[in-house]
Amino acid sequence: MPLLLAEIGIPYTIVRIAGKEKERHHLESLGLVPDTVVTVVSKFNNYVILNVKGSRVGIGEELVKKVILK
Amino acid sequence: MKNKRIVFLSYVNVVIILLICTVQIYVLLENAALSRQNLAFQWYEISYKGHSLVLILGLTAIALFFLQQSFHRVLKRNAYTDITGIMNKHACLEQMSILDCRNSTLNIGLAMFDLNNLKKVNDFYGHEKGDMLIQQFVTLLRQCAEKKCFLGRFGGDEFIVILESCDNERMEALLERIHEVIEVNNRLCNIQISYAEGYAISTREHYYLMDEMLQEADKRMYENKRRMKSGTQLEMNQLSKVLDTDRLGNSERDGLTGMLSYDAFIATLEKVLKLYPKDARLALICSGINNFRYLNDLYGHKEGDNILKLFANELGKQSFCLCSARLYSDNFAFLADLSSYTEAEAEEIIRNWNTHFSALVDEAYPNSRFILKSGIYFIENLKDSPEAMLKNADCARKFSNPPYNNIVVFSEELHQSIKKRSEIINSFQAALENQEFQVFIQPKILQSSKNICSAEALIRWKKGDGIFLPPDAFVPILEQSGDIVEMDYYVYEQVFRYLYHNQLAGKFLIPISVNVSRIHLYTIENFMERIRKLHDQYPISTSLITFELTESAYIQEIHSAEQFIQKLHKMGYRVSMDDFGSGYSSLQALYPMIFDEIKFDRAFLKTNISNKEAHLLLQLIKLVKSLNTAVVCEGVETAENVSLLNQSECDVFQGYYFYKPFPLEELDDIFLSQASAAG
Numbered sequence: 166m167p168l169l170l171a172e173i174g175i176p177y178t179i180v181r182i183a184g185k186e187k188e189r190h191h192l193e194s195l196g197l198v199p200d201t202v203v204t205v206v207s208k209f210n211n212y213v214i215l216n217v218k219g220s221r222v223g224i225g226e227e228l229v230k231k232v233i234l235k
Numbered sequence: 236m237k238n239k240r241i242v243f244l245s246y247v248n249v250v251i252i253l254l255i256c257t258v259q260i261y262v263l264l265e266n267a268a269l270s271r272q273n274l275a276f277q278w279y280e281i282s283y284k285g286h287s288l289v290l291i292l293g294l295t296a297i298a299l300f301f302l303q304q305s306f307h308r309v310l311k312r313n314a315y316t317d318i319t320g321i322m323n324k325h326a327c328l329e330q331m332s333i334l335d336c337r338n339s340t341l342n343i344g345l346a347m348f349d350l351n352n353l354k355k356v357n358d359f360y361g362h363e364k365g366d367m368l369i370q371q372f373v374t375l376l377r378q379c380a381e382k383k384c385f386l387g388r389f390g391g392d393e394f395i396v397i398l399e400s401c402d403n404e405r406m407e408a409l410l411e412r413i414h415e416v417i418e419v420n421n422r423l424c425n426i427q428i429s430y431a432e433g434y435a436i437s438t439r440e441h442y443y444l445m446d447e448m449l450q451e452a453d454k455r456m457y458e459n460k461r462r463m464k465s466g467t468q469l470e471m472n473q474l475s476k477v478l479d480t481d482r483l484g485n486s487e488r489d490g491l492t493g494m495l496s497y498d499a500f501i502a503t504l505e506k507v508l509k510l511y512p513k514d515a516r517l518a519l520i521c522s523g524i525n526n527f528r529y530l531n532d533l534y535g536h537k538e539g540d541n542i543l544k545l546f547a548n549e550l551g552k553q554s555f556c557l558c559s560a561r562l563y564s565d566n567f568a569f570l571a572d573l574s575s576y577t578e579a580e581a582e583e584i585i586r587n588w589n590t591h592f593s594a595l596v597d598e599a600y601p602n603s604r605f606i607l608k609s610g611i612y613f614i615e616n617l618k619d620s621p622e623a624m625l626k627n628a629d630c631a632r633k634f635s636n637p638p639y640n641n642i643v644v645f646s647e648e649l650h651q652s653i654k655k656r657s658e659i660i661n662s663f664q665a666a667l668e669n670q671e672f673q674v675f676i677q678p679k680i681l682q683s684s685k686n687i688c689s690a691e692a693l694i695r696w697k698k699g700d701g702i703f704l705p706p707d708a709f710v711p712i713l714e715q716s717g718d719i720v721e722m723d724y725y726v727y728e729q730v731f732r733y734l735y736h737n738q739l740a741g742k743f744l745i746p747i748s749v750n751v752s753r754i755h756l757y758t759i760e761n762f763m764e765r766i767r768k769l770h771d772q773y774p775i776s777t778s779l780i781t782f783e784l785t786e787s788a789y790i791q792e793i794h795s796a797e798q799f800i801q802k803l804h805k806m807g808y809r810v811s812m813d814d815f816g817s818g819y820s821s822l823q824a825l826y827p828m829i830f831d832e833i834k835f836d837r838a839f840l841k842t843n844i845s846n847k848e849a850h851l852l853l854q855l856i857k858l859v860k861s862l863n864t865a866v867v868c869e870g871v872e873t874a875e876n877v878s879l880l881n882q883s884e885c886d887v888f889q890g891y892y893f894y895k896p897f898p899l900e901e902l903d904d905i906f907l908s909q910a911s912a913a914g
Contacts, residue, residue, distance in 0.1 A: 166439040167339045183444045211338065230339070233442045 168213060168232040171205045177234035178202055184231035195222045197232060249300060256293045259286050317388045319373040327387035327395055331445040334397070340445055344401030346410065346434035347452040348376070349460060350392040356426060360552055364426060372428055375420060379412040395452070406434055431460035489561045491540055492547035500560030504570060504621035507557060508614070516574045517557075517614045520585060521628040522546075525606040525637040527565035534600060542596060542605075549592055555584060566632075568625055578613060578644070585609055586642055608635035612645040659709050660716045666696065667721060673697055674729040675896040676747070678905065679867060679889040682880070687909060688887060689746040691783070692730050693896050694722060719752045726750075727769055730780070733899055735773035743906055748781035748811055753788030756795045763802055770806075777807035781832065785813045800829050811867070816855070833859050835885075837870025844879065853883045860884045 171177055179201045182189045196217045197203070204216040211226040224232075263286050266279055315326035322330070334340055350372060357365035369392065376394060380386055385397040398406065410432055421427045433456030437443040443451060489496055495503060504519075511517060524530070524542070531539040543565065550559050550569060559569035573581040589607040596605040610631025612624055630653050631645035643649070666672060673695045681688040696704040713719040730747050737744055755762045770777065782803055789796045789812060800810045811832035816839055839852050856866050868880055871890030880888060894905070 166341065166442050169339050170341065170439075180442075183447060230335075230444070 166234055168203075168205070168215075168229050168234055169211065171213075171234055173205045173208060176202050176204045180233045180235045182231055183233060184228075188228060188231055192224070192228060192232065195224070196220065197222070197224075203234070245300070245304070249297065252293055252296050252300075256290060256297075259290045259293065262286050263290070319370055319388055321373055321377070321394075322385065322387035324387070324389055327385075327389055330385050330387070330397060331449070334399075335445045340437045340443065340448070341439065342400050342402065342437065343445075343448070344398040344406045344434060344436040345445075345448045345452050346396040346398070346406060346432060347389070347449075347456045348372075348394040348396075348413075349431045349456055351429040351431060351460065351463065353392040355554075359554070359556075360426065368426055368428065371420065371424070372417075372430070375416045375428075376413065379409060379416055381409075384409075395449070401436055402438075403436060406436060410434070429463070431456050431463060433457070433459050492544055492561050494547050494567070495558060495560040497560060497562055500558065500568065501621045501625070503558050504624070507570060508617045508621070511617060513617065515572070515617075516576070516578075516581065517617070518571045518573055518581060518585075519612045519614060519624045519628045520569055520571055520609055521562070521612075521625070521632040522567045522569075522589070522607050522609040523632055524565040525608050525641075530600075530603060530605070533603070538600070542600075545595065545599075546592065549595065553588060562625075562629075566629075568628065581613070582611060582642060582644060585611060589641060604638075606637045606641060608632060608637050609642045610635060610645060611642065655708075656712050659712050660718065662698075663713065663716075663718045663722075666698070667725060669699070671697055671699065672722065672725060674726055674899045676899050676902050677889060677896040678745075678894045678902075679887045680893045682886055682888060685893075687745060687894075687905070689748065689781070690902065691748045691889065692726055692750075692899070694726055695896075714752060714754065717754060720754055723750070723752050723755070724765060724769075727766070729899060731769050731773040731775065733902075734775045734779055737903075738775055742903065744776075744779060746779045746781055746809070748783050748809075750813065751782045751784050751788075753785070753792060756788060756792045756799055759795060759799050759802065762799075763806075766806070766808075778809060781809040781811050783811045783813040783834065786815050786817065786836075797829065804829070814869075815859075830864055832865040832867060834867040834869055834889075837890075840868060840870045840872070840876045840879075840890075842873065842875070844875075849879055852879075856883045856885050 179197060179199050181199055182192050182197060184192075197215075201217060206214040206216050206221060208214075211229065212223060213229050214221055214223045263283065266283050266286065315322055315329070317323040334343060350368065353365055353368065356368055369388075372394070373386075373388070376386060376396070380396060381398075383399065385395075387395050387397075389395045396409070398409070413432075417428050417430070433452045433454065435441075435443055435448045435451035435455065437448055494500075508517070524546075527539065530542065543561070546567065547559070547561070550556050550567070553571075555571040555573055557570045557572050559567060561567050571581075571585070573584065576584060589609060593605045593607055597603060610628045610633070612628035612631060614624055627645045627650065631643040631649060634649060634653075635641055635643045675693045675695050676690045677693060678687040678690045680686065694706055694710075696706075696709055698704060710719065713722060726749055730749055734744060734747065784796065784800070803810050809831040810829070811834055812830045813834050814836045815833050817836035835852070835856070839848075844852070856868075860866055865887065866883075866885045867887040867889060868876075868885050869889050871877060871880065871888045871892045873892060876890070877888065877892060897905075
């Protein structure tokens, strides 16, 4: 399921990163690579703040859609 | 998102214009109230005109706006609608991007369909039919799809269906519905729709973005397609390419029917045969129209040509036909792919096609009794030369015998008999010149004295390699080819000369009978002339010669046969009926009894004759005898036969029991020995 539908506070594993090369690269540079465990800290107006490997990352709507969790 | 804003702005625009209009109407009403009080009349009039103008302009603006909107809608619809009436690729992509812009693509299902064999349909039935097939498929899709579905034609023969808020069950239900509808359609239509399907649904477990969904559906569809293909007929891209290129070259086509010419056909055959795997069952079929000449005579050459065109057209529509050619006049050849059938089924398919086409022609030209005759050659070795295959198929066609046996499958026996036949016909002239034919003689025995009273001249073919051919092996063939005439004259000459030399030498003479082929009955004058010339050359007593005419020839050509016999009688020759009782044995044949002699067929004298048969034979002989004709019995082979015939009134015996046939030259010796035995 997409990151957008993730519930706050529950850890998920990233299955894959969809989208174009540029978007994937951007997300990877933020530490969002497959098999990483992430937790949604908060969500507002389709912006998401994530907890990835102990650091907090905020990403916007377009990129949020490309992250697919398990 | 952009679209929404544009629409929003447009609506604001309308509202503003509407506001202006309301204000203007208000002002005008006020103006009317003021003008009644005659205040500054002139100025108010101008303002009145100005306001009305603004009102008109405002109304026009609204009208124009709506007009523009409707134009815009039409344009957009046109740009997004396919020729088949559903959305085209642009619309599909846009729809997908709209869906992609949503928060998530959860529970969206995408199904993909691909028409199989559209290319084949296009190639064989024409693009018009191909378009019809697509249209038909679209209609059926629409019929099945719910209203909310998005239907689109993604490529030439690829269709997508997008279902929102979809789950597996709903998707399966849709596919099932489509399947049923197509099946019903296939039962009714002659062109079968077959399609491959694949779908993907975005769920929490398997989440897809739109373009991934498309890819996944596409992948599954091709898997489906591959599975279908491995089960059914093989389809080879190369094959269609070969056939395609040959379809394009117009220069090598037959002008009338548009089929391949002979050379092009052979070239195509060569290419196609190379492509097929060894175990493929391919057949080369030669078809001809029975009595096409009569059709031409009956309906005119133009209609005849139309029939040929119709044939080419209809043949092209058959799914088994790979490529076809018109060999000459009404003879066609085509290569058929019958891999999924057994030989018997394949033959049945060709037979069905023949009857189908005959029925078509019969419909257009009632009572034409149109018959197609075909020869089938199942290609055994794909590496054989196409010319040889074509020859084999053509051979088989020639052996068909309408209206009873319209289809002949080429076989090795057929090949052998054809080979033997052509060998005999070809070597005949040379054999005649090399004197390979020998005249044999079989004496006939008088019942009363058991002495030789006459003899029958027979022909034997001693081939160069020393093999004797029995007459049965070559006489029927020579009869068909017409060469029998020359052979008959050869025998006559030998017999005449023998008798003439014996006459000069003062030896004992016996009457000799010779066979007359039925072909002579067609050229009586010619025959008489040749006989007269022979007689001039070897003047012998004409009563020494008996001409034997078979019963079947006599009955079939009864009128000319009667003339023939009369003329021979006039010249003093005797005429005998050969093989009496073997064929039709009509008693009518006996009625105008113009034969000098009746020869009972050897069939009467088989071994183990029952009492009844013996009785019949004796009575028949008695009957014929009472007509004042001599009776000869052929095939006397056993002592039993002789004792039976001794009870009858049969005058003369002929058969192995007394003498086997021997060369003509030995007759003198036989005579000498007989004379010395008699003392």
